[in-house]
Amino acid sequence: MSGKVKLHYFNGRGRMETIRWLLAGAGVEFEEYFFETREELIKLQQSGVLLFQQVPLVEIDGMKMVQTRAILNYIAAKHNLYGKDLKERVLIDMYVEATMDLNDLIMRHPMQPPEGREKNLALIVDKATNRYFPAYEKVLKDHGQDYLVGNQFSRADVQVLETILMMEEMKPDILAKFPLLQGFKARISNIPTIKKFLQPGSQRKSKIEEKMVPQVMKIFYG
Amino acid sequence: MLQGTHTPGVLRKVFGGTHRNLKRGSMSGKPKLTYFNGRGRMESIRWLLAAAGVEFEEDFLETREQYLKLIQDGHLLFDQVPLVEIDGMKMVQTKAILSYIAGKHNLYGKGLKERAFIDTYVEGTTDLMQMILTLPFSPPEAKKKNLPLIIEKAKNRYFPAYEKALKQHGQGFLVGNQLSWADVHLLEAILMVEEKEPTVLSEFPLLQGFKTRISNMPTIKKFLQPGSQRKPQPDDKYVATVMKILKEG
Numbered sequence: 001m002s003g004k005v006k007l008h009y010f011n012g013r014g015r016m017e018t019i020r021w022l023l024a025g026a027g028v029e030f031e032e033y034f035f036e037t038r039e040e041l042i043k044l045q046q047s048g049v050l051l052f053q054q055v056p057l058v059e060i061d062g063m064k065m066v067q068t069r070a071i072l073n074y075i076a077a078k079h080n081l082y083g084k085d086l087k088e089r090v091l092i093d094m095y096v097e098a099t100m101d102l103n104d105l106i107m108r109h110p111m112q113p114p115e116g117r118e119k120n121l122a123l124i125v126d127k128a129t130n131r132y133f134p135a136y137e138k139v140l141k142d143h144g145q146d147y148l149v150g151n152q153f154s155r156a157d158v159q160v161l162e163t164i165l166m167m168e169e170m171k172p173d174i175l176a177k178f179p180l181l182q183g184f185k186a187r188i189s190n191i192p193t194i195k196k197f198l199q200p201g202s203q204r205k206s207k208i209e210e211k212m213v214p215q216v217m218k219i220f221y222g
Numbered sequence: 223m224l225q226g227t228h229t230p231g232v233l234r235k236v237f238g239g240t241h242r243n244l245k246r247g248s249m250s251g252k253p254k255l256t257y258f259n260g261r262g263r264m265e266s267i268r269w270l271l272a273a274a275g276v277e278f279e280e281d282f283l284e285t286r287e288q289y290l291k292l293i294q295d296g297h298l299l300f301d302q303v304p305l306v307e308i309d310g311m312k313m314v315q316t317k318a319i320l321s322y323i324a325g326k327h328n329l330y331g332k333g334l335k336e337r338a339f340i341d342t343y344v345e346g347t348t349d350l351m352q353m354i355l356t357l358p359f360s361p362p363e364a365k366k367k368n369l370p371l372i373i374e375k376a377k378n379r380y381f382p383a384y385e386k387a388l389k390q391h392g393q394g395f396l397v398g399n400q401l402s403w404a405d406v407h408l409l410e411a412i413l414m415v416e417e418k419e420p421t422v423l424s425e426f427p428l429l430q431g432f433k434t435r436i437s438n439m440p441t442i443k444k445f446l447q448p449g450s451q452r453k454p455q456p457d458d459k460y461v462a463t464v465m466k467i468l469k470e471g
Contacts, residue, residue: 093318
C-alpha cells in the first residue's frame with residue numbers, strides 16, 4: 001500500500017531541502033508536515049518514531065526513514081538516479097558527498113554570530129570557487145557530456161544544481177569562472193521536473209530570513 | 223565504460239591511466255590507503271576492508287610537502303584525504319569509499335530496503351564516531367566539556383537505538399541474517415566509546431552479546447589482534463602532525 005511520501009520538518013530548507021529536490025527531480029509528489037514549536041518536535045521525539053530523536057523524517061514505502069543520506073540513497077536508487085553500476089555509483093557518491101560538505105557550511109552560515117559572518121562567507125566562497133566548482137567544471141570538460149555521470153540524469157546533477165543555486169544566492173557571480181557549470185545549470189534547470197520545482201508555488205523553500213534564525217534554533221535546541 | 227587509451231583530466235584523477243598514476247598505484251593490486259598514521263576518517267575504511275578480508279597497503283602522510291604534492295599531481299579530487307586507490311580508481315570522500323567497499327564485498331544487504339536500514343544505522347554510528355574523532359582537535363576547555371556529552375549521547379540516544387534494533391530484529395546481525403557494514407561500523411563505535419568509558423554497555427545486554435559475537439568473527443578477530451593495521455587512539459603527536467600538514471587553524 002503506497003501512500004504519498006510524507007516529510008516531517010520545519011518550514012524551511014535545513015537538511016530536508018536536498019530531499020525535496022531529489023523527490024521533485026524524480027517526479028515524486030510529496031506531502032509535508034511542518035512543526036513550528038519545540039513542543040511539536042518533542043512530541044515527535046516522544047512518540048518513538050525518530051530512531052535517533054532527529055529529523056528529517058520521511059515516511060515512504062511503509063518505512064519511517066531518518067538520516068538524510070539514507071533517505072537520499074533510497075530515493076535515488078528507487079528512481080534510477082544512482083547510476084547503473086558500482087563504479088558509476090561511487091562517482092556519484094564522491095560528487096554528492098562534496099555538495100553535502102558545502103551545503104553544510106551554507107546551512108550553518110546564518111547561525112554564525114554577526115562578527116564572524118563576513119569571514120565565514122569568504123571561507124565558503126573560497127571553498128566553492130577553489131575546491132568544489134573547479135572539480136565539477138573539470139568533470140564536465142573531460143567527458144564533454146551533458147550530465148555529470150554516465151551520460152544520464154542522476155542525483156549528482158540534482159544535488160550539484162541545488163548547491164550552485166544556493167551559492168549564487170550568497171554570491172551572484174559565483175559561476176563567473178565556470179562556463180561549463182553555467183551551461184550545466186541552464187540545462188538541468190530546464191529538465192521538466194526540475195523546471196517545475198524552480199517555479200514559484202512549488203515546495204522548494206526559500207533561504208531562511210535572518211530574523212527567523214533564533215526561532216528555528218529554539219525549535220531544535222530549546 | 224572507459225576504454226584503455228585516452229582518459230582525460232578528472233576521470234584520470236579518479237581512474238588512473240598515466241605513467242605517473244600507475245607508478246603511484248599499488249603494484250600488488252591491493253587497495254592502497256593514503257592518510258595520516260592514525261585513525262581519523264580512514265579508520266572505518268580500514269575496519270571494513272579488514273572485515274571483508276581484503277588486504278591493503280598504506281601510505282602515511284608525514285609532511286605538508288607530501289600532501290601538497292598529492293594535490294599538485296592531481297590525485298585528490300577535492301584536495302582532501304582519505305584517498306583510497308582501488309580497482310583502478312582514486313576514490314575520495316569517506317562515505318563514497320565505504321559504500322563502494324560494502325557494495326563490492328556483499329556487506330550492503332540484499333535489496334533496497336535492507337540497504338536503507340544499513341544506511342540509517344551507519345549514519346548514526348558515523349555521527350557518534352565523528353564526535354569522538356574531532357575531540358582531540360578541539361581546545362582543552364571544549365574537550366573537557368564535550369566528552370561527558372558524547373558519553374551521554376552514546377548512552378541515551380545511540381546505544382538504545384541499536385539495542386532496540388537488535389531486540390526487534392532478533393537475529394545475530396543488525397540487518398538481514400548476515401554480517402553487513404552496519405555491524406562492522408557499530409562494533410567500531412562501541413569499542414571507541416568503551417575506550418573513553420569502559421562501562422558504557424552496562425545497560426545494554428544485547429549490545430554486549432553483539433560485541434562478543436562480531437569480535438569473534440575470524441576476519442574481525444584478526445583485525446583486533448596486536449600487529450594488525452588497526453590504529454591506536456590519537457595522541458598529541460598525531461594531532462600536531464595533522465594540524466601541520468593541513469595547516470588548519
